[in-house]
Amino acid sequence: MLLPNVFVEINHITNNSQWEEIEEDSRRKAAYLLMDSLESAIEVAVVNMDTERYNLAMDSLDLQVQVLEKKGVSVNGTVTLLAKQNQMEFHWETKKSKYHSDFAAISFIACTNMGKLLDVKELEMENKKFGKEHLELNSNLLMAIMTRSKQDLQNVTFTIKNKEEDDVDDYSVCVFLRETRERIFWSTTGCRKVFFNLSHTICNCRHLSNFAVLVALYKVESPALTIITYVGVSISLVALLAAIITFIMCRTIQSPRTSIHTHLCLCLFLAELLFLIGISKPESKAVCGAIAGVLHYLFLACFMWMLLEGFQLYLMVVKVFQAQSLRGKYTYPFAYGIPALIVIVSTAVYPEGYGTREHCWLTMEKGFRWSFVAPVCIICLVNLVFLVVTIWKLIQKFNSISPDLTYLQKIRLFIITAIAQLTVLGCSWIFGVFHFQRRTIALAYIFTILISFQGTFIFILHCVNNKQVRNEYRQWIANFCNFLKISKYSVFSESTRPSSSSQVGNSATSM
Missing domain, CATH: 2.60.220.50 (Chondroitinase Ac; Chain A, domain 3)
Known part of the structure; x- marks a missing residue:
């Protein structure tokens, strides 16, 4: 007993x-x-x-x-x-x-x-x-x-x-x-x-x-991770805004590829802004689900624009005469329509998949995160194929008897930036997959740094690394400095010029 x-x-x-x-x-x-x-x-x-x-x-x-x-x-x-x-x-x-x-x-x-x-x-x-x-x-x-x-x-x-x-x-x-x-x-x-x-x-x-x-x-809660996230995303937002303004205002680089970069940066800017504001707001399930759905859509749109850039490079090297055929009437429905279709289907299949206990993102339940991971992996793989074929054709053109070196060097620069961009965007989310599956301090820091500074990396790749854009920046800075000098001179002239009444008084005194 x-x-x-x-x-x-x-x-x-x-x-x-x-x-x-x-x-x-x-x-x-x-x-x-x-x-x-x-x-x-x-x-x-x-x-x-x-x-x-x-x-x-x-x-x-x-x-x-x-x-x-x-x-x-x-x-x-x-x-x-x-x-x-x-x-x-x-x-x-x-x-x-x-x-x-x-x-x-x-x-x-x-x-x-x-x-x-x-x-x-x-x-x-x-x-x-x-x-x-x-x-x-x-x-x-x-x-x-x-x-x-x-x-x-x-x-x-x-x-x-x-x-x-x-x-x-x-x-x-x-x-x-x-x-x-x-x-x-x-x-x-x-x-x-x-x-x-x-x-x-x-x-x-x-x-x-x-x-x-x-x-x-168990949740990795480190003040350092929080600081890196907020500082990195804030810097990226400024960098992305600067990149968008550059792509719109810089006339010397206007092309279908620049248009692709503009929309890529715009989608990433909106995604990171929403990430910064709403990723950790799971109080309201409906609001959190909506934030997760919009983030799902925006990040998929980023990868779609990246895929279009790979295809544009392929056309420029392999299909030279069709290089200008990638216009907005084709790209917009593709880049914005397919992510919308994926999100709609995902919502219809499993509406509870948007929003988790801790974050406004995709749940791991029933493999729902594959609605984002699978398209990203497919896009990265297809883009890699485009880049490999493009590089192979570029090598053949360099080995030809009379290559157009200026054009080919320009294409080579485009390929380097595209590979770097694919590495930055693709690798960051690959680390993210491993981080979500097996949370460790090392993966947490790698994933946080890569995701937080994506916009900064893209600004460096497409703006700072571009000679035409750097020249344009110098011209803008010079014009701005000249404007400041002219404005300062005008103010100084106005302050030193005698008034008409003073001149009349002085004339009367001399008489």
Whole structure:
């Protein structure tokens, strides 16, 4: 009768509303002491148990015990324990011994309220120092207790029921509870996430002692990342605005390719402005979904214009006589219509895909992010084919007997900038895919820097790196300086010129 009495008491204690009145650190220590008491009671009861398997379920606690080894009991093979839709599985082989007093038992407990009472806010990752992160339990707190065994369990699999069936895989990690003299914290050492879906997370652990396993939400929250994002995007917005003005005002570079650059920069400017204002505004689900949908459309439009630039270069080198055929009446429906069609289809298929728990972007649920990643990969691949064919034809023209060096050098410069642009835009989102799939500090910084400074890179590639544009800038600066000199001279002349009344007075005095 020990375990039922202990469970009744712990069930009553954990459901008591007075926990909220206790100071946070004291509450955490008291909850940990309660877990320790529960563990001690289970170990005492299991040793004296006269059955091979025992189950006990209450509102906030669920226990299953399996005796693995004792006189008359010998378990060999896979052992599975269940508690509140959570599963623990491992392989056990009873070792032969001349002593008949060897005893081994495993207990698996699911605690509904204990995790909330502990409210542990520190996480130690294997490749990361301690940090107070955004932590939120997405499972019951689980305890696995091995009683009086000389064997260590080296490979234990936990199938853990998620509390919320949402796209939490962005940040979920498998952790266990550790205690030192200074702190109680979660740790990932020896535990890894094997599989995730909406309802369950599968964790594999290399060790087993008296510990807890759960799924936590881990989010990289670094002030440095925030500063890089805001500074980088702000600089990019200024650079993109300068590029748009340059492409419109600079007459010497007017061409279909310049028109493509103008629309590319315009789409990227609007996307980054909306990113800066609304990416972290998930309070209203409808507004957040709308922001995510518009961002989806604008970023796809950027890649469409980049594809058109690759095609334009292909026409200029391979189809010379059709180089001017890429006009607005063809490009606008293609560059703006196809992204709109993708967004419309995506919305119709899965409208809940826009907006996540943390950001106004595409959810990972049901593979929805492939509605952006797949078109981007296809566009980058097609563009790469265009560029390879263009470079091959360019090499052949350079090897001809009388090449037009000026034209070919101009094309070569265009190709270099197109490759650089493809690298900047394409690689940034490739890093983004890896970052969303496996969040690490290194990928977070690489992705943040590349995305934040996209506009700056494009301004450098197409404006600063262009000799005609630099000459135009010099002319604009010279005209502006001349204007300032003329204005300053006019003001000085007006201030030094005597008034007509003064002149008349002076004439009268002289007479």
